[in-house]
Amino acid sequence: MISVYAFFLYIIPLIGLHFCSAINTITPTQFLKDPETLVSKNSKYILGFFSPPNSTHRYVGIWYDQPSVTKEVIWVANRNNPVTDSNGVLRLSVNGNLQVFNARNQTLWSSNVTQTAANFSVAQLSDFGNLVVQVFASNTTTRENGTTIWSSFFHPADSVLPNMRFLLTPNSDLRRVLQAWRSSSDPSYGRYSIGTNSLGLFQIIIWDGDKLHWRSGPWNGNIFIGTRYHNTGYGNILINAGSFAQEEVGGTLTLVFAGANETLLSHYTLTHQGVIAQRWWDDSIHNWGISWKAPDNDCDFYARCGQFGSCNPHPTPTCRCLKGFEPKDREEWKRGNWSSGCVRRKPLQCGLAGAKKQDGFMRLKMMKVPENAELMNGLNLNQCRSVCLRDCTCLAYAYDTQITCLTWHGNLIDVADLSPGGVDLFIRLEHSELGNNMNIKAIIAASILSVLVILLVVAVICFLWRRSRSKGKVPLPDTKFAEKKTTQDPLLFGDKTQVKIDESLILKFETLAEATDDFHESNLLGAGGFGRVYKGKLEDGQEIAVKRLSRASGQGVHEFMNEVELISKLQHRNLVKLLGCCVEGEEKMLIYEFMPNNSLDAFLFDSDKRKRLDWPNRFNIIKGVCRGLLYLHRDSRLRIIHRDLKASNILLDKDLVPKISDFGMARIFGNNQDKACTQRVVGTYGYMAPEYAMEGHFSEKSDVFSLGVSLIEIVSGQKNNNFWYPEESLGLLGYAWKLWNEDKIISLIDPSILSASFEDEIVRCMHVGLLCVQEFAKDRPNMPTVISMLERDIMDLPKPNPTVLYIQRKTPSDTGSSPPQITDNASSTNYITVTSLTAR
Structure with missing residues (x-):
């Protein structure tokens, strides 16, 4: 008789009356047969055989293991060679080579790796959806400390998942990173792919075959400056579906998709129509939502308006020539065919003998910069202009605070209005085209309109005056009173x-x-x-x-x-x-x-600037932030819960005195109020207390949790949302508690501040930080206690309980004592508002 446990473990209804069983790993002796599945430890991802819609072919793929989620395949192995029946097998050789076989034992796909020195190999699906193959040396007697020789994250299909990393080095093979499906029913290579055409000025390209379809513009270390970033979301709430971040470790530059709310199942997918979309699961409508996509309008398509043309999706016509240029073929432009582009009206004077006036630059605000930019590193805005002005072949320049100076020496292609994003573009024009003299027609029209308005006002005043003379006085408005009342x-x-x-x-x-x-x-x-x-x-x-x-x-x-x-x-x-x-x-x-030293994160997470923050400065910053929070919670005439405390919202004045900023998410508490609840969870994922992120309950202890995260960041020099310890899939908080529990917390302290004279004080701060990020609100200290701990008024500190990384908890809800009950009718999806301001 089959037990209930075995029933749920082995008999999962899929399509028709198929039966499949779940295993934990694939080894040379334990392989995966259709319809068996491999499930990640957190039960979030599944690896197995599947058939696309309207197809009988079978493929090995990875998809989300969520009963309520519409099936979304995020990785495919044998995408170009399907199994034509239900007898497929996924095997792993001793030397670590994954292979897909059909019923005739023919190899349809292989990971193409060899590791001859291996004695044992194992494949496992990680909690991040990464299929990892590890091998163990022949003299190894245990299955620990294996060497990773292959992972699906380094061989993506058409999707990018959180924690997926791309190494940006001259040797990186980034020409074709993602390859779209041929159609919704065929995962074989389609016409569209994603890659890059340069690592000097790194940008993302969508290719249609060998033709450019869309480009992101250069990466400035924070964003792609040619991309129209949407702040779409749920109602008026911005969805924290994650974003790309740059990491630099040991001289190697890495682009990582990070910061996403894990409950949203956020990922990027290149569709078979050539659109890169950031998708997240909207549990309220039981369907996938899109927080960003490109191309999104006519102006996103590459070179829509030809050379020296500018695209704007809102006015009609979409394409216009840049200032100083005119259509190359006017008849084609009238018909809406702008591919021929524009030509210059008046030749430039630079380099011509006898030129009377110097060329100049016209400023175009908030633009997508043209293709084929050249980097002039280390120049400020004025130097950038001077360098371009002296070079007669330089046709335009732009300045970004992160990239610095960009110049263009050929035709300006793929220019578009990106308001309110983009950067200012300065194009070179002959002097008379600069528009320093106003158009005479505009002056005449404005003058005539002004005279007409004046005459109309005079006529109305005369009419009122005559009416008051004949029928009694009608007082004119008291303009001083009206102005005073308005203000x-x-x-x-x-x-x-x-x-x-x-x-x-x-x-x-x-x-x-x-x-x-x-x-x-x-x-x-x-x-x-x-x-x-x-x-x-x-x-x-x-x-x-x-x-x-x-x-x-x-x-x-x-x-x-x-x-x-x-x-x-x-x-x-x-x-x-x-x-x-x-x-x-x-x-x-x-x-x-104005804060001349910008925000704390601009110092703390910059390898050069953090050296200015020695331990005395960091400790003073910690105490200052604590005093500011104490004032908000207890000492001001309004009791304030900040709800978005993080390093980017802590500004530093010229003396590095910290000042808490950004009160857009703050809430006022009554004098006798200890906690409150909201259905609109706002803040920054990674800094929110679990009871707030999961249930919407917030209190003073919510700010204490955020403070604890900041304390651990200040002491370690690591950013919570970008930290990842792959061996045990831990974030910064989980890793800090692990090291504390193993009495190894010293290894997490920023080496630039660690010294024998401050070691006790630094460790105490880390101890207080761990007390602040405990799972249950009742266990965390309040702000007076935190300050007493830091000032050593309280000498003996309690042992911290384990922290959490926003997971669903399954016991009764009480922000003061115990975790919440998640029922079948409850939605566990949280909508997060990101309010990060950087480098102030």
Whole structure:
């Protein structure tokens, strides 16, 4: 008789009446036969044989092991050689070679590796969806410390999963990284592929055969600057589906897909239509959602408007010639065929004998930079312009704060408007084309319109005056009163919400535009979920930081109002000071005191800058952040829960004094309130307490958890969202607790700060950090206790309990004592708002 356990383990309904069994590993003596499956330890991924829709062919692939999730195959082995019946077998040789055989014992696919010195090999599906093959030397008596000789992550099919890494070295084979399926029913190689055409200025290319189909623009170490990043999500909430990050270890540059909420099953897929899409599972509609994709509009297709043409998806026509250029074939342009591009109207004067006036540059704001850029490293904006101006073959330049100077010496191809993203592009024009003299027709039209408006106003005033003479006085509006009333009334936003702002805090848009040089790229300090942050200088010489809300931002009026109302009422040495705000039309901006040392993460996670942060400085930063949190939780007249504390939201002044910033997600607590619950979980994944991320419950202890993550980052010099310990699949918190439990925590401390004179104090800070990130809120200390621990008012510290990496827990819910019950009707999907502002 089959037991219930055996029933659920071995008898899983798939298609029709097929039966399959799950195994843990593949070895030379234990192979995988159709319809058996290999399941990851966390039961998240499955490896096995499958048939695509409308096909009877069988393939070995990996897909998500989620009952409610529509089947999404993310890796295929024998994609070009299917098994034509249900008798396929996946075998592993002793020397570590994976092979797919059919019923006639013919090899349909092989991993093509050999390891002659091996005595034993094993293949296992990791918790990240990576099929890994390890071999063990002939003199090995145990199955530990094997050597990885092959993994599916290094041989991707059409998808990119979290923690998948791409090494960016001159020897990297990145010409064709992903290959799309031929169709939705055929996983063989299709017409589209993804790779790159350069490692000097690394960018992503979608190829249609051998033709460019779409390109991302250069990678600047943070984003691809030619990509239109969408802030789409669930309602007004931005989905944290992850993003690419750059790591540099031992001189090797690595691009890694990281930071995704694991419950969303986020991944990138190249479709058979040639679209790269970032997909995540939306449990509310039981279907896959798309948080970003490209190409997404007509302007995303390569060279849509030909040479010297510029594409904008919104106005009509889509293509226009750049300033100073005209269509090469006007008849074709009238018919909507822009492939012939544009030609220059007036020849450049540079290098011509007797030239009276020098060529200049026209600034095009927020553009996708052209193809074939050349890097001029280490130059500032003015130097970049001078170098290009002196070279008569230099037709354009651009400046990005991360890449520095880019120049172009040939035809400008694949230019597009990327507002509100992109960078400013400066194109070389003959002097008379620069537009320094206003168009005379525009002047005349504006003059006539102004005269007509004046005459109309005079006529209305005369009419009212005559009417008052004949029928009694009709008073004209008291303009002073009206102006005063307007400035004192609450600001009214598009959704009819109001917020009362002190009149002295309101600044005009023109003032901020002048202070930031019209929000010039050279004044850009950083960018994030809210929008961009610019450096500026007011007329009185005061330096400011202007945080400008992006129109496409997932954050909006609610966060803006929240921050203005809260931070304007808070005054503390360790909180950033709000100097004012601006609300005009669709523009919403916050103005802060300028922090010359940017944010903590700009120092902490930079291999050169972190050397400036010796231990005394880091300890002072830790104590300052703690004092700021204590003020928010206990000492201010408003009890505030920040809900988004992290290194990028801790700014440093000229003396490295820390100041907590970004209060868009903060919440006010009542005097007798200990905790609250929300259905809108906001913050940054990796810094949120488990009870908040999983249930929406937050309290002072939620901020304490975020503080604990920051403490461990400060001491270790490692970033939580980018850290990965592959041997046991641990993040930074799990790895720190493992080392603490093994009495090896010293090995995690940043070597640049470790010294005998500070060792006890550093270890104590790590101890306090681990106490702050304990799983249950009741176990974490409050802020007064944290400060007492750090100041040694409390000498004996308790032993920390294990931390968690956001997993579903299965016991009754109570943020104070025990984990939640996950029922069949409950959704475990969390929607996360990213509010990361970098390098301020």
